[in-house]
Each structure stands twice: as structure tokens, then as C-alpha cells.
Amino acid sequence: MSAAGLKSWQAVQGEVRRRIDARVWKPGDMIPNEADLSVEFGCARATVNRALRELAQSGLLERRRKAGTRVTMHPVRKATLDIPVIRHEIEGRQQAYSHMVLTSERLKPPGDIRARMQIGPEDELLRLVSVHLADARPHVFEDRWINPRTAPNIEQVDFSALSANEWLVLNIPFERGDISFSATTAGAREAGILACREGEGLFVIERTTWRNGESITVVRQTFAPGYRMHTTL
Amino acid sequence: MSAAGLKSWQAVQGEVRRRIDARVWKPGDMIPNEADLSVEFGCARATVNRALRELAQSGLLERRRKAGTRVTMHPVRKATLDIPVIRHEIEGRQQAYSHMVLTSERLKPPGDIRARMQIGPEDELLRLVSVHLADARPHVFEDRWINPRTAPNIEQVDFSALSANEWLVLNIPFERGDISFSATTAGAREAGILACREGEGLFVIERTTWRNGESITVVRQTFAPGYRMHTTL
DNA sequence: CAGTGGTCTAGACCACAAG
DNA sequence: TTGTGGTCTAGACCACTGG
Structure with a gap:
């Protein structure tokens, strides 16, 4: 033996x-x-x-x-997911990537965002709403808040050339973050932007990232129907 | 420096x-x-x-x-998710766990299941449809196929006492598996079982597991509205 | 061929926590 | 107190692969 x-x-x-x-x-x-x-x-x-x-x-x-x-009495299986930059994910499937900024404004965030980013009641954030396209079809609807205190010069960036995601990855690497996966039901707004029917089930990723104890960004990405994340155990 | x-x-x-x-x-x-x-x-x-x-x-x-x-030029962030046994997840939230088997039958699976489990056209599988409850409220709707060749004695198991998930974890540990996360839209069946409205967006986990080169089980778990998986980066 | 990471070893000391 | 895992070391050899 x-x-x-x-x-x-x-x-x-x-x-x-x-x-x-x-x-x-x-x-x-x-x-x-x-x-x-x-x-x-x-x-x-x-x-x-x-x-x-x-x-x-x-x-x-x-x-x-x-x-x-x-x-271990009851082993907890762990799955490791790759969280790719959306452009790379799309280009990896041999599709053409593009993205559009829908709105960009500086304002005080609602309470839930303020709490998640742990900022003061008077602080303003940059809010960017955009959509990522694969072969000119909507793929992800993105609603993002960026903290100008951790991301200086953010106001001068031209996000029509480079998505906020990529600009942040390149310029403000994060130390720590949390991410969640869930599902939501398409409302009128999501249906319009993602070109799907109202009431359809959509996959959602929400992320918050930090650097030096200060929040960088909060983002909620809502994927077009059919999106799936996959990995091995 | x-x-x-x-x-x-x-x-x-x-x-x-x-x-x-x-x-x-x-x-x-x-x-x-x-x-x-x-x-x-x-x-x-x-x-x-x-x-x-x-x-x-x-x-x-x-x-x-x-x-x-x-x-690395474009670092791909990796997130590690814990995939808990559902009973433990529920009990970890101080809720009472129970589950119900809705149907249990032995039959030849449809083509997609046969392909995913790589079994012959004449092989029969055990199909178990069940629901997991948290504090007596529906939490997950589970549609599972089990291969009797890798899980002998499966026919004799009393799944009213122990869920198929737990029985398999205890008795037929897998070597390899794949898992995917997606969203779906509640149909009449899901809405009825999960006590939600038809058309609601639901989180879905699908898993296939293997042992000695043979498939053990394929399972699709559809979660009640509001479910969320969370981890850190 | 030779430079680099991948690994093994035998021994040592340390940090932690159970008894 | 003392057994256990956690880590570091100096040296060695190997496996892969770029030039």
C-alpha cells in the first residue's frame, strides 16, 4: 500500500x-x-x-x-474566472470592437454609490455611461463612476479613443477590488441600448476597485442576452 | 532606489x-x-x-x-469564486435548508445532454428535477442528469434525505469539471417553481463533472431573483 | 550550445497554537 | 511547553528553449 x-x-x-x-x-x-x-x-x-x-x-x-x-469535511470547490478587458474579449472572438460614450458628466453621486466608494457627501464624481459593440452590435452596457481624486486628469481624457476601462487599466492600476455576478431584467433603457426585448434576463457584473485605500471606480456592466462566463474546476 | x-x-x-x-x-x-x-x-x-x-x-x-x-502586456485579472454546496450556503446565512425532489426518472437524454456527457445513443441517465428551499422559500431550481455508469447504486439512493449534490460530493468526487455562469429569463415553469414573475431575469449556473474520463453529472441551477455571487480581486 | 526558470535537498530557525 | 507547519538557505541538477 x-x-x-x-x-x-x-x-x-x-x-x-x-x-x-x-x-x-x-x-x-x-x-x-x-x-x-x-x-x-x-x-x-x-x-x-x-x-x-x-x-x-x-x-x-x-x-x-x-x-x-x-x-476538509466539506470541500468548497473554487473556480477561477478570467476577467478580461472587454475589447480583448471581443477581438479574441475575431469580432470588430468599438464603443460609444452615451453620457459623460460630473456630479454628486447617489447615496449607494457614495457608500460603496466611501467618499464625502460633497464630493463629485465623473459618471460615464457607454456601450461596447462587437461587430457593430451592442454587447455591453456600462454605467461607471470614477473618482477624480484617485484618477487625476480624468477630465481631459478622450474616451472616444480609448474606453474608460482600458484607460484605467493602463494608468491607474488597482490594488484591490471586489466583483459580483448576478442577473437582472431588461428595462426599457437596457432593452433600447442593447437591442433586446424588455423583460429579458441579462447577465450583470459589478466591480469596485481601490488604490491606496481610496476608491477608483464603480462600474456596472450589463451584457446582451446570451452572454456566458465559462471556466474549469 | x-x-x-x-x-x-x-x-x-x-x-x-x-x-x-x-x-x-x-x-x-x-x-x-x-x-x-x-x-x-x-x-x-x-x-x-x-x-x-x-x-x-x-x-x-x-x-x-x-x-x-x-x-504581462495586458494583465488578465483573475477572480476566484467559491462554489459552495447549496445547503451550506443557505445554512451559512442562518436560514433553514430543505429540498424537494419534483421528478425522478430514468430515460434517454436529449442530444445536447448526450453530447455534453459523451455517452452512447442508447445509454439511459437518471434525471432529477428538484428545488432547494431557504426558510421554506424557493431558492434554486435544479435540473440534473446523472450517469449511472459512474455513479452505481444511484438508483437506490433516497434523495429526500440528502440532495443529489451532496450525495455525489460525498460518494463520487470528481476529478475535473467545467462550469458556466449566465442569465436566463423566467418562463412559466421557473416562475411557478421559484415563486417569481414570468419574465424575470434569473442567474444560472451550469456544471459538468468527470471522473476517470467518464461524465458523472450535468446540472443546471436556476436561482431565485436577487441571487448574487461575490468575491474579491 | 548556454542561459533561464523549475525543482529537489538537507538542514535550520521561526511562529503559532494545542495541551 | 512542544509539536506542527511556514519559511529561508546554499547548492545542485534538470528541462526547456532561444540564439
């Missing part, structure tokens, strides 16, 4: 996965410590550590100093 | 991030090799390697043997 001569961390990881899968180590069980495993497998402890560390990060194991390592 | 005495991989990683952020190393630039960096930072090469490896995995750097390491 024992396995010796597993000299690569991938091999160790595979053997550990196999044992968990085969219920040699059951959910909730403790597994041997790194030193013992390194002896059993005939490799260095660092190799075992690398193998187990990745399994812990992926949620299959739980590790605590002194307490040791146990098989 | 140089930084010496960065003795932890986190510190090295932070310094590298800082330089990329500050445009010391611009998108597309090569950066020094690991040996040189380890000298500059006053640490071992393995420490530099660990720092850079993680940055490469997160998409900020591109590394190739012999070619060296360069700053």
Missing part, C-alpha cells in the same frame, strides 16, 4: 489526492505530518510541503500549525 | 508589485533574472522564485525558460 520514490511534488500531490479520493484518508481525518510523509515518500519535507500547500489552498486540506493537517 | 534585505517572499513580491505599479518595470519589459534579483534583494534564489511564481500564476508576469521573465 505504501508508495516510495515519489520524487516530484506533483507525484506527491497526486498520491495524496488518490488517497483522499479512495477514502484511505476520509473527510475529517488527520493525515500524517510532513516529516513522516517525507520519509514514507522518500523525498524532502519541502517537497511534501509544496504538494500539501497547494491542496490546502484549493480547499481540499486544512492545515494548522501544531494541530496538523486534516482532510 | 535599490532594496536590500528583503528576506521574505512576501516582501520580495511586494517590491516587485511596487515596481510594476510604479512603472519602474513597464508592461512588456523584461525584468532581471532570478539570480540577479536574489543578489539585489539579499536573499536566496528560491525566495525570489516563490515570489515570482505566484505573480506569474496570477497573470502579472510571464515566465519562460531561457527567455526570462517579462511584465
Whole structure:
């Protein structure tokens, strides 16, 4: 039953996965410590550590100093999604990208935006409403608020040449952000802009990004019908 | 400008991030090799390697043997989503979980399911339609196909006690899977089951899982209005 | 061919937390 | 207090691939 001569961390990881899968180590069980495993497998402890560390990060194991390592009782699967710049996503499908700014204005935001961006009640933001097109057909409707304090010179940028998304990616990289995925129902406005029927279900991504503890932007992107994000587990 | 005495991989990683952020190393630039960096930072090469490896995995750097390491031209942000078992998600919100099986039958699947699960034209699958409830209110409508070849004994399982999701997680762990997120419009059936209005936009997760090169299950989960997945970037 | 990242090793010290 | 994982090190060899 024992396995010796597993000299690569991938091999160790595979053997550990196999044992968990085969219920040699059951959910909730403790597994041997790194030193013992390194002896059993005939490799260095660092190799075992690398193998187990990745399994812990992926949620299959739980590790605590002194307490040791146990098989997670109810593993939470994690999926990694790529969040592409919309132009690249469209061009990657061999379609022609373009975008249009519908409105651009400076004003005090409503309360929910103010709260999400943690700004003062008198601060003004730049609001940009735009639509991204793939082969001249509407693809995403975007409603964005930008904080001029973190993005100076934003007022001078010509967003007809470069979308706000790309300008920010290039000029104001963010340190931290949160993102959410949901669905909404097309109202008259979305239906008109995205050329779909009112009442259709639409995929929505909302994002807030931060830099040096200050918010950069809040954006809500509503996708045309049929949009789908895909990844592997 | 140089930084010496960065003795932890986190510190090295932070310094590298800082330089990329500050445009010391611009998108597309090569950066020094690991040996040189380890000298500059006053640490071992393995420490530099660990720092850079993680940055490469997160998409900020591109590394190739012999070619060296360069700053990614258009970094693709990655978001990691937790895909919880529905019962845990509901109970985590302090709500009472329950579920109901609406139909359970064995039959030959339609062509799209057959294609996605890569099974023969004569193979039969178990089809389970069910709904998960949070505090007795409908939360998810689930349409699932299960392959009896990978999940033997599935016919004998009492899914009124344990949902198919949980039974599979416990008994037939998958090796590989794909998942997609999209939106749909509630039809009469979804509206009835989820107690929402017809025509409402609903969030959808579709999953296919595999084990030993054979498909285990295909499931489509349609969430009640207002559902949202959230994570950080 | 040779330069670069990828990995393994044996040993060491440290940080944390369970008993 | 002490067992465990977390990390660093110096050195070594290997695998890939650009020139």
C-alpha cells in the first residue's frame, strides 16, 4: 500500500489526492505530518510541503500549525474566472470592437454609490455611461463612476479613443477590488441600448476597485442576452 | 532606489508589485533574472522564485525558460469564486435548508445532454428535477442528469434525505469539471417553481463533472431573483 | 550550445497554537 | 511547553528553449 520514490511534488500531490479520493484518508481525518510523509515518500519535507500547500489552498486540506493537517469535511470547490478587458474579449472572438460614450458628466453621486466608494457627501464624481459593440452590435452596457481624486486628469481624457476601462487599466492600476455576478431584467433603457426585448434576463457584473485605500471606480456592466462566463474546476 | 534585505517572499513580491505599479518595470519589459534579483534583494534564489511564481500564476508576469521573465502586456485579472454546496450556503446565512425532489426518472437524454456527457445513443441517465428551499422559500431550481455508469447504486439512493449534490460530493468526487455562469429569463415553469414573475431575469449556473474520463453529472441551477455571487480581486 | 526558470535537498530557525 | 507547519538557505541538477 505504501508508495516510495515519489520524487516530484506533483507525484506527491497526486498520491495524496488518490488517497483522499479512495477514502484511505476520509473527510475529517488527520493525515500524517510532513516529516513522516517525507520519509514514507522518500523525498524532502519541502517537497511534501509544496504538494500539501497547494491542496490546502484549493480547499481540499486544512492545515494548522501544531494541530496538523486534516482532510476538509466539506470541500468548497473554487473556480477561477478570467476577467478580461472587454475589447480583448471581443477581438479574441475575431469580432470588430468599438464603443460609444452615451453620457459623460460630473456630479454628486447617489447615496449607494457614495457608500460603496466611501467618499464625502460633497464630493463629485465623473459618471460615464457607454456601450461596447462587437461587430457593430451592442454587447455591453456600462454605467461607471470614477473618482477624480484617485484618477487625476480624468477630465481631459478622450474616451472616444480609448474606453474608460482600458484607460484605467493602463494608468491607474488597482490594488484591490471586489466583483459580483448576478442577473437582472431588461428595462426599457437596457432593452433600447442593447437591442433586446424588455423583460429579458441579462447577465450583470459589478466591480469596485481601490488604490491606496481610496476608491477608483464603480462600474456596472450589463451584457446582451446570451452572454456566458465559462471556466474549469 | 535599490532594496536590500528583503528576506521574505512576501516582501520580495511586494517590491516587485511596487515596481510594476510604479512603472519602474513597464508592461512588456523584461525584468532581471532570478539570480540577479536574489543578489539585489539579499536573499536566496528560491525566495525570489516563490515570489515570482505566484505573480506569474496570477497573470502579472510571464515566465519562460531561457527567455526570462517579462511584465504581462495586458494583465488578465483573475477572480476566484467559491462554489459552495447549496445547503451550506443557505445554512451559512442562518436560514433553514430543505429540498424537494419534483421528478425522478430514468430515460434517454436529449442530444445536447448526450453530447455534453459523451455517452452512447442508447445509454439511459437518471434525471432529477428538484428545488432547494431557504426558510421554506424557493431558492434554486435544479435540473440534473446523472450517469449511472459512474455513479452505481444511484438508483437506490433516497434523495429526500440528502440532495443529489451532496450525495455525489460525498460518494463520487470528481476529478475535473467545467462550469458556466449566465442569465436566463423566467418562463412559466421557473416562475411557478421559484415563486417569481414570468419574465424575470434569473442567474444560472451550469456544471459538468468527470471522473476517470467518464461524465458523472450535468446540472443546471436556476436561482431565485436577487441571487448574487461575490468575491474579491 | 548556454542561459533561464523549475525543482529537489538537507538542514535550520521561526511562529503559532494545542495541551 | 512542544509539536506542527511556514519559511529561508546554499547548492545542485534538470528541462526547456532561444540564439
